[in-house]
Amino acid sequence: MTSHSIVDSRRLGRWALNGAAGAVLGFVLLPLFFVTWLAFFRQEIPSFPPDGYSLRWFASIWNNPKFFDGFLLSLQVAVTAMVVGLVIGVPAALCIARFRFVGREALNSLLLLPLVVPGIVLGTSIYVFHVEVTIWTELPILGSIAGLVAGHILIVIPWCVRLVTASLAGFDRSIEEAAQNLGATPVRTFFRVTLPTIRPGIVAAALFGFVVSFGNLEMTLFLVGAGRTTLPIAILQYLEWKIDPTIAAVSVLQIGLIAGAMIVTDRFVKLSRVV
Amino acid sequence: MTASATAGTLQSLAAREMRGGRLSTAGFLIGPATIFVTVGLLFPILFLFRYSLNDFKPGVLMIDAFTIKQYVLFFTDPYFTAAFYRTLRVAVVVTAICVVLAFPLAYVIARTQSRWKHLLIMLVVLPLFVGNAVRAAGWMTLFGNKGFLNVSLQWLGLIDEPLRIMFTETAVIVGILAVNLPYVVLTLQSVIEGIDRAVEEAAFSLGAGPMTMFRRVLLPLALPGFVAGGIFCFILTMNAYATPVLLGGPQFVMMGPLVYIQFAIKSNWPLGSAVAFILMAATLVLTAAANLVVQRRYRR
Numbered sequence: 001m002t003s004h005s006i007v008d009s010r011r012l013g014r015w016a017l018n019g020a021a022g023a024v025l026g027f028v029l030l031p032l033f034f035v036t037w038l039a040f041f042r043q044e045i046p047s048f049p050p051d052g053y054s055l056r057w058f059a060s061i062w063n064n065p066k067f068f069d070g071f072l073l074s075l076q077v078a079v080t081a082m083v084v085g086l087v088i089g090v091p092a093a094l095c096i097a098r099f100r101f102v103g104r105e106a107l108n109s110l111l112l113l114p115l116v117v118p119g120i121v122l123g124t125s126i127y128v129f130h131v132e133v134t135i136w137t138e139l140p141i142l143g144s145i146a147g148l149v150a151g152h153i154l155i156v157i158p159w160c161v162r163l164v165t166a167s168l169a170g171f172d173r174s175i176e177e178a179a180q181n182l183g184a185t186p187v188r189t190f191f192r193v194t195l196p197t198i199r200p201g202i203v204a205a206a207l208f209g210f211v212v213s214f215g216n217l218e219m220t221l222f223l224v225g226a227g228r229t230t231l232p233i234a235i236l237q238y239l240e241w242k243i244d245p246t247i248a249a250v251s252v253l254q255i256g257l258i259a260g261a262m263i264v265t266d267r268f269v270k271l272s273r274v275v
Numbered sequence: 276m277t278a279s280a281t282a283g284t285l286q287s288l289a290a291r292e293m294r295g296g297r298l299s300t301a302g303f304l305i306g307p308a309t310i311f312v313t314v315g316l317l318f319p320i321l322f323l324f325r326y327s328l329n330d331f332k333p334g335v336l337m338i339d340a341f342t343i344k345q346y347v348l349f350f351t352d353p354y355f356t357a358a359f360y361r362t363l364r365v366a367v368v369v370t371a372i373c374v375v376l377a378f379p380l381a382y383v384i385a386r387t388q389s390r391w392k393h394l395l396i397m398l399v400v401l402p403l404f405v406g407n408a409v410r411a412a413g414w415m416t417l418f419g420n421k422g423f424l425n426v427s428l429q430w431l432g433l434i435d436e437p438l439r440i441m442f443t444e445t446a447v448i449v450g451i452l453a454v455n456l457p458y459v460v461l462t463l464q465s466v467i468e469g470i471d472r473a474v475e476e477a478a479f480s481l482g483a484g485p486m487t488m489f490r491r492v493l494l495p496l497a498l499p500g501f502v503a504g505g506i507f508c509f510i511l512t513m514n515a516y517a518t519p520v521l522l523g524g525p526q527f528v529m530m531g532p533l534v535y536i537q538f539a540i541k542s543n544w545p546l547g548s549a550v551a552f553i554l555m556a557a558t559l560v561l562t563a564a565a566n567l568v569v570q571r572r573y574r575r
Binding site for chain 2: 035
């Protein structure tokens with residue numbers, strides 16, 4: 001009797017839990033669903049129910065050069081920041097995972113710091129720093145593309161360090177030693193043994209780095225410079241003015257791009273193992 | 276004798292050389308990133324602090340000085356203190372709700388073994404990757420006077436006049452909640468995954484109901500996950516930008532937007548720097564305090 005009721009209450013609990021989990025997932029996905037719906041409205045005003053459906057807002061994106069220019073700049077900055085971030089971040093991660101030296105923990109924390117410092121603080125401090133450097137060196141650093149990219153590299157580095165060190169966590173060093181005992185040079189050992197091990201970490205770092213840079217808003221607001229805009233800034237500024245199917249269509253394209261990047265990356269690394 | 280001594284010296288020499296070589300390799304590997312983060316982040320934060328001690332005169336803009344005037348102004352002017360307490364309030368409310376809501380989803384993902392698990396994680400990560408502004412756009416579609424929510428409620432006959440949801444604290448809290456939930460879910464999920472399922476089964480077989488099992492077994496074990504997720508959520512809310520700007524409107528000023536207003540619109544760099552510094556300090560101090568309290572309470 002008692003055991004029966006416990007089994008029942010367990011089943012009930014299980015249902016309640018699944019229901020609650022579904023509701024929470026729905027809540028998180030709700031805004032994406034509605035912005036997608038709005039992109040296909042026929043009328044311009046976002047009122048429900050829609051008068052009908054149309055694809056014309058996707059065509060009207062091209063009439064607004066801010067979105068296209070913003071997209072191009074975001075793409076250029078994100079790709080550059082991702083590549084440079086990997087080039088200097090992956091060796092640093094290898095060093096942290098493989099070498100034992102005094103101050104290793106401190107260096108690890110330092111490299112993860114850009115992740116902890118809020119975007120707004122990051123943006124203001126780098127802005128102020130650029131002001132000072134521009135005054136000292138008389139080089140046009142303030143509001144330059146180089147300054148913008150440097151800021152983005154900064155936020156890519158901690159993801160490289162974190163994901164690549166994680167991918168080396170369970171790695172057995174004796175495999176490398178075995179390779180060298182069998183006559184492989186250190187370089188050859190790296191490319192034939194170490195690199196294949198950390199490849200999932202590098203692919204994940206590339207995805208996270210790209211996404212973090214592409215979507216960055218707060219820091220970029222301070223660094224973008226006069227007369228330029230990135231896609232997230234263009235979307236924010238448009239939304240501060242109004243919400244209509246055009247901006248919804250832009251949003252849908254961004255959702256599609258991110259989803260595409262995730263699916264492509266997922267073919268190389270199971271994302272559920274990395275996150 | 277001599278031979279073995281020589282061999283010993285040679286060995287130690289070789290070891291030293293190798294250690295030196297390894298150290299230089301290590302430096303070569305980690306050097307660039309270290310220099311980059313030091314110059315790109317640590318120096319700028321020092322400069323930010325220095326700027327916050329400068330003086331400001333409208334028209335003249337920034338004046339070199341060494342004064343705590345900006346900090347005093349911040350904590351005495353009701354406009355700024357209101358923004359500060361508003362931000363704190365929203366952060367506490369969002370964190371409290373977020374931790375509760377994240378649990379069921381985190382648990383289900385952690386305990387699912389089929390290919391659904393993969394899909395679930397992708398569905399949680401996708402909104403995280405799509406920008407905050409895009410998600411705010413979704414909420415704007417829902418919350419407007421003729422938005423989905425008001426039209427549905429009117430159609431159901433529950434309200435006569437559209438509710439004003441846009442540009443309220445509720446809208447901001449809902450928006451930030453949805454932004455932060457994926458982070459907390461993923462943090463919590465990884466901790467729950469590390470808890471042996473047999474522990475739960477043991478509690479059940481000893482006669483505990485689901486609630487008792489949760490309270491007495493799962494909650495204490497998953498506490499580090501709750502704490503880490505909660506802290507993450509608190510930091511994110513304190514520093515939120517796009518969501519309060521878009522869903523709260525120009526009247527609902529939180530700390531993040533306040534920094535931007537002072538910098539970009541008022542051109543008051545010293546005050547803007549002070550606000551940014553206060554924001555960073557408040558976030559760090561409160562998270563450290565929360566961490567300490569929780570650790571002390573549950574050590575026994």
